[in-house]
Amino acid sequence: MELKKINRYLIYLLSLFIISLGASLSIKANLGTSPLICLPYVSSLIVRLSVGEVMFAFTIIFILIQVVLLRGDFEKRQYLQLVIGTIFSVFVDFSMILVNGINPAGYINQMILLLFSCVVVAFGVLLEIQTEIVYLPADGVIVAISKVLKKEFSYVKPFVDSSMVILAAALSIIFLGYLAGVREGTIISAIIIGPIVKVLKGLFDSYIERIIE
Numbered sequence: 001m002e003l004k005k006i007n008r009y010l011i012y013l014l015s016l017f018i019i020s021l022g023a024s025l026s027i028k029a030n031l032g033t034s035p036l037i038c039l040p041y042v043s044s045l046i047v048r049l050s051v052g053e054v055m056f057a058f059t060i061i062f063i064l065i066q067v068v069l070l071r072g073d074f075e076k077r078q079y080l081q082l083v084i085g086t087i088f089s090v091f092v093d094f095s096m097i098l099v100n101g102i103n104p105a106g107y108i109n110q111m112i113l114l115l116f117s118c119v120v121v122a123f124g125v126l127l128e129i130q131t132e133i134v135y136l137p138a139d140g141v142i143v144a145i146s147k148v149l150k151k152e153f154s155y156v157k158p159f160v161d162s163s164m165v166i167l168a169a170a171l172s173i174i175f176l177g178y179l180a181g182v183r184e185g186t187i188i189s190a191i192i193i194g195p196i197v198k199v200l201k202g203l204f205d206s207y208i209e210r211i212i213e
Contacts, residue, residue: 012128037055168182
């Protein structure tokens, strides 16, 4: 296997770990998690399993949704999402262990940690996008919906993210009796991660291309 191809896969795995680390930091900030992990996090509180274990269950659900929506147009290589989703789930639980000792005191410190988590997630997303290997299962659902509706990914994503957040909020209130994982941080994450990715792309794009191309 060529060195460039090996580098591409290594950077892709690194991107998954960085995204999982950012997601775990957003949980520890306790101001609301990003749309990516909001529903799995709330579900983990309900069923009393780890976030990673619930993420794996959602991996299977998201792949099945894609298969149903796309049918014959579902690319066989996208079944690799099962492998990627499993790795990502393990990374999430590992990241939660790494950040276990981080417990910010006071709203300002919580907000600083939340904003830092957004930067971390954005950098991971940048690496993931640049490698162009396999979608994360949650992104795969958005791609599938965009193909069925014949709409751009960027047009569909806000609606899917909003649906995930609303569902997470509803499940939280129904089963937990309070609003968990959905707060101002969820909205902030949804709004600023995209623009941060664009900024980081301008700063690091050329360096990443040299490694993987």
